[in-house]
Amino acid sequence: MPKEMTTSELAKRIVNHEEIFILDVRNTDEFDDWKIEGGKVEVINEPYFNLLDGVDPIVDKLPKDKEIIVVCAKGGSSRMIAEMLEEEAGFTNMMNLEGGMKAWSEHLEPVKVGDLKDGGALYEFVRLGKGCLSYFVESNGDAAIIDTNRMISIYESFAAERDVQIKHLIDTHLHADHISGGRELAEKVGGTYYLPPKDATEVTFDYTPVEEGRDITVGNTTVKVQPIYSPGHTIGSTSFIIDDQYFLTGDILFVESIGRPDLAGKAEDWVADLRNTLYNKYKELSEDLLVLPAHYSFAKELGEGGLVSARLGHLYKVNSGLQVDDEGEFRKMVTENLPPQPNAYEDIRKTNMGKINPENEEQREMEIGPNRCAVHE
Incomplete structure (x- = not known):
């Protein structure tokens, strides 16, 4: 046998x-x-x-x-x-x-990213079967999770092992390729669910808006989650600087590619936002920030121990999506080099808005397949 x-x-x-x-x-x-x-x-x-x-x-x-x-x-x-x-x-x-x-498709593998300055640590949960990445911040007995996957019991077990309480559930944007577990986990543990308000105009539930200038504190007061409004993949996409050293870019910037602006049917409208975020707003940030995206597309992006990451300054030198000086060429690249839409992406968006509530088995079927959130040349 x-x-x-x-x-x-x-x-x-x-x-x-x-x-x-x-x-x-x-x-x-x-x-x-x-x-x-x-x-x-x-x-x-x-x-x-x-x-x-x-x-x-x-x-x-x-x-x-x-x-x-x-x-x-x-x-x-x-x-x-x-x-x-x-x-x-x-x-x-x-x-x-x-x-x-x-x-x-449902397995999540935790990989330690690094320590926080005043204690605590940051972990990246790698969903190898789908290319999704989520993040677990722990400090002084408290935890925050960014871009939580649907399989929430894994995060609960991880928190229990570390004797920390999950208090903050944050989505960088309204996801179209996978079902967020953030709201469900927030309800289960009595935490707060955060969503960018410009992505939440059609949601059917209460949420706490995540906005630039309103930092979220996890545990020690020095461990802050600083929102940076960064539209382009969606109109509400928000990135986060954690502890002044880690940069969670959501689906805007990846290690080998950049985000696609069309999953809500708005490619032409959102190209300018995407370019401004990547070529202006991110350029003003420290090159030493460690970029931690919400997805990866290629096996070669898995680094030591499976960690997907890169320094921001390095990406401005090697990521082809950041090398297109001509605005017309950039627009052409992000509207003509798009992979197929993710499986069931419209129903996934509706689920994440609270408009539909499929049974668990149907949710599994909706998510089967690779992520397709990136633009590749």
Whole structure:
């Protein structure tokens, strides 16, 4: 019988940049749309229905001397194929990914970013299966979470382990690619949910507006979360400077790309805002700030221990989205180089507005697939 591998075990191997070999047995169109990626991940695709009569079509493509992790949508078909490879072809190094891509989509891997000046720490939660990044600030027994994912129990467990109380739940903008867990977690723990007011004109619930000039204090008074109004991805997009050293840019600036301005159908309207934020407002900030985005798109963006980050000054030298001097060329780049819209993005936006409340299983299905919040040349 093949052994089961948990998503947590796989995540730790990926963030530690270990060599991994994956056989993905989903349909080719599903594989082409979205797959497990990492710096040293080798993955091949062979749909399981091609193997139902025998595993001969795949045997010569598999390494005999490496562990092979078999993956499908939910973990059932992959287990069957792994068993067939053991029984029919004599493989002894088979692993089955428990829960498949569905479970992989929901796994969050905490990575420490660094310490805060007067105690406490900042952590980045890496959602490897979707490229989402959220942040956990702890100081003096209190915690704030920025861009909380839907799987809120993971944050609750993390807070309990550190004996801190979650008090602030903050979204940098109204998300269109994943369902925010911020409001639900705020209600559960008695915390405050913050949202930029310009993104909240259609929401159906009460919230606390997050606005430039109104800092949020976490624990020690010196640990401040300083909002910087930075429209462009959405009209309300807000970035945050934490402890004068960490810069949470939401979906405005990424390590390898910049944010797309069209997820509310406003690309032409918001291009000027995006350019002003990136080419003027951010330029006034310290180059030493450590940029921590809300997403990443490429496995190569995973740094030491899985951390996704870069100094602001470095990005102004190497990020191609920050090198376009001509305004017309910039407009062309961010309106013509857009990937497909995220899966179910309109329903995700409505869910985050409180207009619809899908069952949990439907929410999982809405989120399946990669993030598509960036512009790539």
